[in-house]
Amino acid sequence: MEIVIVPDGAAIGELGAGIIAELLARKPAALLGVATGSSPLPVYAALARRVAAGEVSVDRLRVCQLDEYVGLPADHPQSYRAVIAAEVLTPLGLTGDSFLGVDGTAADLPAACAAYEAALAAAGGVDLQLLGIGTDGHIGFNEPCSSFGSRTRVKTLTARTRADNARFFDHPDEVPQHVVTQGIATISEARHLVLVATGEGKAEAIAATVEGPLAAAVPASALQLHPHATVIVDEAAASALKLADYFRSTYAAKPAWQSL
Ligand code: GLP
Numbered sequence: 001m002e003i004v005i006v007p008d009g010a011a012i013g014e015l016g017a018g019i020i021a022e023l024l025a026r027k028p029a030a031l032l033g034v035a036t037g038s039s040p041l042p043v044y045a046a047l048a049r050r051v052a053a054g055e056v057s058v059d060r061l062r063v064c065q066l067d068e069y070v071g072l073p074a075d076h077p078q079s080y081r082a083v084i085a086a087e088v089l090t091p092l093g094l095t096g097d098s099f100l101g102v103d104g105t106a107a108d109l110p111a112a113c114a115a116y117e118a119a120l121a122a123a124g125g126v127d128l129q130l131l132g133i134g135t136d137g138h139i140g141f142n143e144p145c146s147s148f149g150s151r152t153r154v155k156t157l158t159a160r161t162r163a164d165n166a167r168f169f170d171h172p173d174e175v176p177q178h179v180v181t182q183g184i185a186t187i188s189e190a191r192h193l194v195l196v197a198t199g200e201g202k203a204e205a206i207a208a209t210v211e212g213p214l215a216a217a218v219p220a221s222a223l224q225l226h227p228h229a230t231v232i233v234d235e236a237a238a239s240a241l242k243l244a245d246y247f248r249s250t251y252a253a254k255p256a257w258q259s260l
Contacts, residue, residue: 001229002260003210003247005238009198012232013042016130019194019230019260020047021056023128029060031100031120033129033187035140036066036083039196040130048091058092064100064126067141067181070154073105078168080104102152104180113152113180120186129190133197136160137205137218141181144217148225150183184222193229194260195220197237206233207240230260 006012020043023030034040050056065080072079077086081101089099100119106112120126131139136158142150143158156178157165166172187193197206209220210231223229238244 001210001223001226001231002251003238003241003243004230004232004251004260005241005244005248006232006234008234009039009042010046012039012196012198012234013044013046015232015260016040016043016194016196017046017050017056019192020128021050022259023192024056024058024061027127028057029062030127031062031064031123031125033064033066033126033182033190034084034088035130035132036080036087037132039132039198039202041087043130043196044088044091051092058094061092061094062098062100062123063088063094064120064123065102066129066131066139066187067179068102068104069176070104070109070178070180071176102180109154109180113154116180116182117152117186120182126190128192128194129187131187131193131195131220133195133202133205133209133220134161135164135201135205137208137220139184139195139220139222140187141179142184142187142219144219146184146216146219148184148188148216148222151186152180152182155179155181184219188222188226191228193223193226195223195229195231196233197231198234200236200239202233202237203240206231206237207242211242 068080074081102116103112141155162175165175208218214221
């Protein structure tokens with residue numbers, strides 16, 4: 001796992017967009033897994049700027065989702081499908097044709113989850129999965145004690161996650177209780193995991209993820225098992241890391257030939 005500590009969200013955005021740009025230069029038809037939430041927004045904005053400037057081509061890029069609320073129709077503004085359309089596809093000039101998603105309104109949710117797993121595999125697997133992190137250490141919607149062997153399935157949100165996400169809804173009761181999420185094992189199959197986090201509220205979760213024991217109670221700690229995981233955090237999110245100085249000096253001394 002490589003930990004990169006940068007001053008702020010804008011720097012996270014530039015670094016994250018740079019990683020995606022490098023991937024696209026190597027593989028124009030890459031499959032990019034995107035996360036919702038506030039943390040990855042600077043990455044999407046920086047990528048959109050590079051596309052608008054003609055520095056990066058996303059013509060063949062495909063985008064897939066990490067998770068989805070159960071029961072929110074696709075046209076509900078807080079369905080993750082709609083959020084991704086607004087925050088990723090439209091700014092990049094892509095249409096729904098480039099999008100791979102899971103249907104959170106399906107009558108048979110286990111079948112929809114299995115179909116999504118099959119679609120990801122048929123698409124050649126995820127090349128780069130962007131991740132945020134919940135204050136309780138969740139990735140996607142894999143709440144604490146999700147199995148490291150889990151696949152795409154229905155989960156129940158914790159009260160803490162529902163409270164964290166209430167800011168996106170008119171009323172806290174509107175946050176769905178149930179979700180569909182790629183499992184930890186599904187996420188871990190992506191060729192590169194890039195987790196981004198900002199703010200002091202994420203400091204404990206980041207320290208547990210990076211320096212704590214491998215534990216289902218901290219789902220993001222599964223990144224410790226991944227051969228290519230990059231964690232990009234601002235100073236506030238890095239504030240509980242005991243090895244912060246080591247991570248800073250490692251990144252400062254990174255050989256020019258070695259990319260993230
Ligand atoms: C939701 C999403 C996660 C995201 C988390 C953190 O729970 N399902 O994928 O990482 O929010 O969001 P934020 O970045 O807004 O703190």
